Amino acid sequence: MVFIDACFRKKTPYTPIWMMRQAGRYLPEYMQVRNKAGDFLTLCKNPQMAAEVTLQPVEILDVDAAILFSDILVIPLEMGMELRFEKGEGPVFNRPVQNWKDLDSLYEFPEERLGYVYETIKIVREKLPKDKALIGFSGAPWTLATYMVEGRGSKTYATIKKLIYTQPDFMHALMIKITEAIKAYLIKQIEAGVNAVQIFDSWASALEKEKFFEFSWEYLVDIAEFIKERYPGIPVILFPKGIAGYLDDIYGTFDVFGVDWGTPIDLAKAKLGSRYVLQGNMEPTRLYSKEATKEGVEKIIATMGAKPGHIFNLGHGMLPDLPVENAKYLVELVHDLSRR
């Protein structure tokens, strides 16, 4: 698989590409399944339908990898936290985890309850062409913790940060519990058939440098090294969003570093390119315009394309109103320009 080879810095005929949130609302085919499912969680929990939307972008756009369709919050959900999606607000946990009692009440083995995910993986891997990779994923411990503690999206993360600065022991206990669950969950995804795993730390940028390394990165590396020891053939991709200022201190054993669009790719290359394969990082809103897309691709390929060590991606997820036509154009362009 071109994608897997690229993760291991092997020579590939062209730069592989996939897009974060490539199975999403911008695709009419996705919306059909989504509407049939009714609500979002039902879609996540239905292996047939989840597999169908996982496969769509490979069929429609010819990307080099599918990514499992699911949600990062299935872990806290299956730890017993009641989850609902509020229109215009996003996910809400009615009873956030804010003290030792809340923490003790969480079920420790959510991976046992996530059979619908492994079932989805099996269906997808069966139907997916052999040369296309299937990426499994999880939210990062820190990002999951923000939702679990705040109860909903937050601008300031004041509740969880107050805990970090006033009750670090409690916070570490929470992080450990989440981390152990993620390890078990990703191992089960691998056993079900994914070819690579990505861990999304979407709210990495909510932490100052010192606390990022203490409460986020340490746990990410712990998970990555746990997986690499057991499955060295499975590439591990870490994507901590918005930490351009912290690159000097990145460490650990993993394969691919996901670069968000706020981290200039030449900066990431200079700081990390010799140690990790880089994945990224076109500004997703460039896809509103073909010209802007072309300009973005050319710049990234010019910086990264000459040698192995790059996987093309957006620097963040697809937006619901981006034109499918431009996404197709992007995939073709990346394949074409990197083939030369």
Place this chain on the structure above:
Amino acid sequence: MVFIDACFRKKTPYTPIWMMRQAGRYLPEYMQVRNKAGDFLTLCKNPQMAAEVTLQPVEILDVDAAILFSDILVIPLEMGMELRFEKGEGPVFNRPVQNWKDLDSLYEFPEERLGYVYETIKIVREKLPKDKALIGFSGAPWTLATYMVEGRGSKTYATIKKLIYTQPDFMHALMIKITEAIKAYLIKQIEAGVNAVQIFDSWASALEKEKFFEFSWEYLVDIAEFIKERYPGIPVILFPKGIAGYLDDIYGTFDVFGVDWGTPIDLAKAKLGSRYVLQGNMEPTRLYSKEATKEGVEKIIATMGAKPGHIFNLGHGMLPDLPVENAKYLVELVHDLSRR
């Protein structure tokens, strides 16, 4: 004034400190005036009351500078855009600016209608001790544009970014109009008596590097240089939030660079410290804990305190539930530790 001397890298007896959003909800004295005023905009428009809350932090915390109490959105408001503050959502413009017709309908000289701000400044400057500075401010063109175009706070800035990539001419015309208004507004603030000005680019991080320099920084530097030519004795502070990855390309004539908490202060020092005085950057939520505050202050003073060239501040605004007692402790600590 210690603060002004520090802005010009002169030797001062200690490191001066003020806090972004120091006149705010965490102060019971502020809440009293705020409740008397009724709504937020009424408070901004009432010079007596706005002056009162501007002065409070100097009296209560002994910070080295007061910052004018106002809102960045008074410029679009006085350009004729109807503004309301929605509970739990923040500012909303009913009719955002999204095309040439909308742009033409904006009143070009909002600074003429902002007499209440200049009146506030006069009252404050009269009552403020002579050794304390008064900082005037404005939102940055880009940050104001995000509100004017999106109509409300946004997670993705999809509307304005679509315009950037598809209609750059329109966007530049909008930026120029806002920029000219800010220039005139800041000059009038200076003529009314402020001793320094800060321009807040709160949403700088919404732009990828290339577009940040094209649509934000260029205009910030234009304003800064316009002011420095006319009032070289007035320090200009620029605060583009969240652009740790773009520091290599920062240029222009201004005095102080505001460092947010996501930009490690040692990184900012290495990249910019020889050219600009640095202001910042303690994580505001450290103020939940005295120990965390002490640790934060010691680290920043150890990095920045030995030579002139630093003004202490938070790396973002005060939060409503931070303890006043800890804010007082912070001010004392910075003065004490930097005096040695």
